[in-house]
Amino acid sequence: MAGQNFDFIIAGAGSSGNVIARRLIDAGKTVAIIEAGPYDTNPDITKVYDLGKLWHSEQDWDYRTLPQAHANNRELHIPRGKVMGGSHALNATIWVRGAKEDYDTWAYLGCDGWSWDEVLPAFKAIENYPQGDPETRGHDGLLDVRSDYETNPLQDAMLEAGQQAGIPLNEDYNSGNPVGIGRIQANVKDGNRFNTWHAYLKPVADHDNLTIITDAKVQRVIVDGDTVTGVEI
Ligand SMILES: Cc1cc2nc3c(=O)[nH]c(=O)nc-3n(C[C@H](O)[C@H](O)[C@H](O)COP(=O)(O)OP(=O)(O)OC[C@H]3O[C@@H](n4cnc5c(N)ncnc54)[C@H](O)[C@@H]3O)c2cc1C
Incomplete structure (x- = not known):
């Protein structure tokens, strides 16, 4: 070389x-x-x-x-x-953004450019998550994110049990509010690691x-x- x-x-x-x-x-x-x-x-x-x-x-x-x-x-x-x-x-391919409040707090403390509104376009540009709300989720990025994969009954039971225990269902923990219980969003394509x-x-x-x-x-x-x-x- x-x-x-x-x-x-x-x-x-x-x-x-x-x-x-x-x-x-x-x-x-x-x-x-x-x-x-x-x-x-x-x-x-x-x-x-x-x-x-x-x-x-x-x-x-x-x-x-x-x-x-x-x-x-x-x-x-x-x-x-x-x-x-x-x-x-x-x-483990789990796709997780932080909480909106965390980014906004960093910006408030002087970290210019790191508010939720400023990082959101970068997050959206990375990902391809078809079922996400286009307000907060990217549909055209190169990296696939999926939550509609096949689950096993134990996972479904855990989701149900969490809600029965009073934990709110969160349909999209990457929308700025990560609180609650929901299905993991993963970097997989056609069932394989991506x-x-x-x-x-x-x-x-x-x-x-x-x-x-x-x-x-x-x-x-x-x-x-x-x-x-x-x-x-
Ligand atoms: C078991 C495990 C589970 C995880 N689960 C998740 C998860 O579910 N979700 C999530 O968001 N994050 C997860 N993470 C964390 C995430 O994978 C890492 O934070 C991320 O991949 C780090 O990216 P990186 O580019 O900084 O480093 P890496 O992806 O580690 O890349 C560094 C690369 O540099 C190479 N390298 C190092 N030194 C040299 C050298 N001297 N010369 C040439 N090449 C070199 C390495 O071989 C490696 O390929 C997990 C990590 C592990 C280990």
């Missing part, structure tokens, strides 16, 4: 890396994206209910905490994805301006003065 030049080099093809790469490709830039793990050929990635099989697998960085005094000194496992798709390749690799970068994987390098760990960022000129893999 020595001597190859790109407008941008992205280290890590996880939730964020794939989106950034796609946006730069769409903007006409040349991009190299370097991922420490392999392509997502492990079939256990496909079905969300198989996510436990991915823990401690080759697609898991398999981190451990330090001994936790308040957990009987156990060293807890922290799974993180090491594969195209990153942690979104082994996560992450930002699938949604953003894979469809343009053959683009002339894109170079995908897998199984290569970025070891060092090369800095010349105050300019980053490359990475070492």
Whole structure:
């Protein structure tokens, strides 16, 4: 790879890396994206209910905490994805925005640009959630969000029991009000896991301006003065 030049080099093809790469490709830039793990050929990635099989697998960085005094000194496992798709390749795919009041409080405290009304267009642009109210939900984004998947009777019973216990039904916890009980909204397409690799970068994987390098760990960022000129893999 020595001597190859790109407008941008992205280290890590996880939730964020794939989106950034796609946006730069769409903007006409040349991009190299370097991922420490392999392509997502492990079939256990496909079905969300198989996510436990991915823990401690080759697609898991398999981190451990330090001994936790308040957990009987156990060293807890922290799974993180090491594969195209990153942690979104082994996560639970649950699609959750924060509460409207939280964003508005951040803006009130001085975090310009983070009020609910300001972040909402960005949220809507990401997602494709057909049954959502177009006031608050996106219908044309690249990332599929679904809640009309098949459930098992236990899930239906839990939803019913929650309401019987007095928890209000919330038809859309991503509309700004997350309070209540409702069906999980998930990043799935045709019943399978659908992450930002699938949604953003894979469809343009053959683009002339894109170079995908897998199984290569970025070891060092090369800095010349105050300019980053490359990475070492
Ligand atoms: C088990 C689990 C369940 C979760 N469930 C949910 C959920 O249901 N809903 C939700 O919203 N969030 C969930 N999360 C959190 C969510 O998946 C992460 O917050 C998100 O994926 C992080 O995105 P990221 O781009 O910051 O990092 P990642 O997606 O982890 O991407 C980082 C990428 O960089 C690569 N990388 C790292 N170092 C290097 C290097 N030196 N060189 C090259 N490549 C490198 C990694 O291999 C990885 O592919 C879950 C996470 C886990 C682990």
